[in-house]
Each structure stands twice: as C-alpha cells, then as structure tokens.
Amino acid sequence: MTKEIxxxxxxxxxxxxxxxxxxxxxxxxxxxxxxxxxCGEPDKNMKKSVDDVTQRWGGPFKVEFVKxxxxxxxxxxxxxxxxxxxxxxxxxxxxxEEEISKNKKICIIIGSQKVEKExxxxxxxxxxxxxxxxxxIAALAITLDRIQKGNxxxxxxxxxxxxxxxxKIGKQVIDLK
Amino acid sequence: MTKEIxxxxxxxxxxxxxxxxxxxxxxxxxxxxxxxxxCGEPDKNMKKSVDDVTQRWGGPFKVEFVKxxxxxxxxxxxxxxxxxxxxxxxxxxxxxEEEISKNKKICIIIGSQKVEKExxxxxxxxxxxxxxxxxxIAALAITLDRIQKGNxxxxxxxxxxxxxxxxKIGKQVIDLK
Numbered sequence: 001m002t003k004e005i006x007x008x009x010x011x012x013x014x015x016x017x018x019x020x021x022x023x024x025x026x027x028x029x030x031x032x033x034x035x036x037x038x039c040g041e042p043d044k045n046m047k048k049s050v051d052d053v054t055q056r057w058g059g060p061f062k063v064e065f066v067k068x069x070x071x072x073x074x075x076x077x078x079x080x081x082x083x084x085x086x087x088x089x090x091x092x093x094x095x096x097e098e099e100i101s102k103n104k105k106i107c108i109i110i111g112s113q114k115v116e117k118e119x120x121x122x123x124x125x126x127x128x129x130x131x132x133x134x135x136x137i138a139a140l141a142i143t144l145d146r147i148q149k150g151n152x153x154x155x156x157x158x159x160x161x162x163x164x165x166x167x168k169i170g171k172q173v174i175d176l177k
Numbered sequence: 178m179t180k181e182i183x184x185x186x187x188x189x190x191x192x193x194x195x196x197x198x199x200x201x202x203x204x205x206x207x208x209x210x211x212x213x214x215x216c217g218e219p220d221k222n223m224k225k226s227v228d229d230v231t232q233r234w235g236g237p238f239k240v241e242f243v244k245x246x247x248x249x250x251x252x253x254x255x256x257x258x259x260x261x262x263x264x265x266x267x268x269x270x271x272x273x274e275e276e277i278s279k280n281k282k283i284c285i286i287i288g289s290q291k292v293e294k295e296x297x298x299x300x301x302x303x304x305x306x307x308x309x310x311x312x313x314i315a316a317l318a319i320t321l322d323r324i325q326k327g328n329x330x331x332x333x334x335x336x337x338x339x340x341x342x343x344x345k346i347g348k349q350v351i352d353l354k
C-alpha cells in the first residue's frame with residue numbers, strides 16, 4: 001500500500017530555526033512524505049534550499065507555510081488523514097506502529113517550541129519514540145521508517161537530475177539529464 | 178547482546194552548530210550510545226546542556242571533545258570498535274544492517290561539514306540511510322534503531338530523577354528521587 005504522508009511542523013522562527021526545520025523538511029522528503037506543512041514564520045530562504053534539493057534529487061515534495069495550526073489540522077482530519085503527534089509523553093511506538101501503519105493517509109505532527117494542549121486532543125495518536133528528550137528530527141525519521149517498514153528506501157524520485165550509486169568507498173553520482 | 182556504541186561527530190563549530198550537535202548528542206544518549214566524541218571546537222554550553230539532561234533523565238552518557246579525528250578513530254579501531262561511517266554515498270543500510278549488528282562494539286561516524294576522504298578509507302563500513310541528502314541526526318537515529326532492532330526502547334537509564342509514564346493524552350512524569 002502506497003501511503004500518503006504529510007509532515008506538520010508546529011512552530012518555526014525565521015533564522016533561528018532555519019537549520020532544524022531544513023533537516024525536518026529534507027528528512028520528510030527523503031523518507032517518503034509528499035509535503036511538509038510548517039506553522040510559523042514564512043521563511044523563503046529555508047523553502048528555497050529545500051526546493052533546490054527537490055529540483056536536483058527529484059520529487060514530488062512541497063514546502064508550505066500556514067498560519068493557523070488548528071484550522072489546518074482539522075482540514076487534514078476531514079480529508080481522512082490520521083493525526084500522529086510525536087511527543088516523549090505519548091504511547092510507545094513499538095505498541096502502536098502496526099495499528100498506525102494500517103492507515104493510508106497519515107499526518108505526522110512534530111513540535112519545535114512547546115505545543116498547545118489542544119494538539120494532544122485533536123491528534124488521533126500521541127506517540128513517543130523513546131520516553132527520553134532528544135530530537136524531533138530523529139523521532140520523525142524513526143517513525144517514518146517504522147510505519148513504512150523500510151519501503152521508503154525503495155522510493156523512485158521523479159525528475160531527478162542526479163542519482164547516487166551506492167559505493168563501498170568514495171562517491172559515485174550519475175547525471176540523469 | 179548488549180552493545181557498546183559510541184557516536185563520533187566529525188566537526189563542530191561553537192554557536193553555529195550548537196543545536197544540531199545537541200540533537201546528535203541527545204539522540205545518541207536516548208538511543209543507547211554510551212558516549213559522543215566530538216571532533217571540533219570545544220563547546221562548554223553544548224556539553225552542559227546535554228549533561229543536564231543526563232543528570233535529570235539518567236545515564237550513563239558522556240560528551241567528549243577531541244582535536245585529532247584520525248588519532249581518535251584509529252584508537253577506537255584498536256580497541257575493537259567497528260567504524261560505521263554514515264554517508265549518502267555509501268552502501269545501503271538494508272543490505273548491511275544484519276552484518277553490522279553482529280558486532281558488539283560499534284562506533285558510528287557522522288559528519289557535519291564535509292568529511293575528509295580518509296574517513297571513507299579508515300571506516301569499516303560506509304553506509305547510506307537513503308541515497309538522498311537529508312540529516313545526519315535522522316541517519317544516526319535510524320541506524321541506531323536498526324542495528325539494535327528496537328531493543329534501545331527498553332533501556333533502563335541509571336540514576337534518573339524523572340521518568341515518563343506513557344499516556345494516550347497529556348503528560349505523566351514521576352519523580353524518582
């Protein structure tokens with residue numbers, strides 16, 4: 001089953017969050033999400049750097065900014081997306097990954113700053129990837145890997161200009177266009 | 178088999194890399210590494226913020242800074258650590274995770290800036306987590322999860338002052354001391 005996965009980033013401050021939100025976006029793309037929706041300060045530079053990667057390495061992948069997290073999440077829910085909020089306080093991913101991965105349309109919510117209480121209530125699942133403080137980038141990556149069971153490693157990106165040939169040592173890149 | 182895992186971070190610039198290296202460190206700790214060795218500018222604030230997490234949430238976990246990456250990696254190799262360098266150009270993790278996870282002592286190398294060619298040669302494995310550009314934090318997380326086969330979720334941290342009780346909704350934390 002091919003999934004439709006969207007990542008929702010709750011919070012972004014221009015400049016200060018540039019690198020971390022870029023990582024979130026690139027991880028979303030590389031691991032099979034079709035879109036990242038960012039609720040925070042619109043950031044043209046951040047979007048451009050991610051769009052440039054999509055241009056070179058293929059897509060489809062979109063970066064979108066929205067103002068109202070609640071309106072957006074409710075809209076996604078209406079469209080049939082299951083909302084999976086990643087938080088160290090949530091239920092353990094090992095217990096829930098099977099159930100979650102049965103869904104075709106999944107929206108994974110990751111916070112940067114503290115998330116409003118209502119996010120916990122609107123979400124279908126609050127899920128922890130370890131009960132320890134670490135990184136939303138890591139939690140997102142492990143969740144994407146587990147709910148897709150490694151199938152994300154076989155994605156064929158469209159309109160890529162470059163492609164890597166795996167090597168034991170060194171770098172091998174081919175130009176496709 | 179309990180593993181001895183060390184993470185080696187190649188490159189760190191004070192202030193500029195504070196957040197990303199913090200994420201790398203916290204992910205290392207949360208997912209079962211005993212230590213992160215950082216080759217770059219010593220950064221007291223970064224180390225302190227990670228040590229504070231270890232104080233509160235338990236350990237053992239150490240943050241160390243070194244100057245000479247080559248000397249350090251050769252030392253680890255001599256001590257019996259298998260060096261696994263994460264790079265988008267490397268062999269695919271799906272093909273190699275079984276083989277790698279048979280080792281007890283593993284050092285995972287992650288870059289920040291561009292890594293010297295020699296790192297590819299000194300490493301026992303050059304491994305890619307997708308053949309796409311994304312995030313060393315994500316690559317590290319997936320690698321730690323895959324080579325430990327989810328066992329890292331059952332780690333009992335020692336001397337923790339706080340512990341989370343997984344919840345469907347909301348936050349439940351108990352004070353242990």
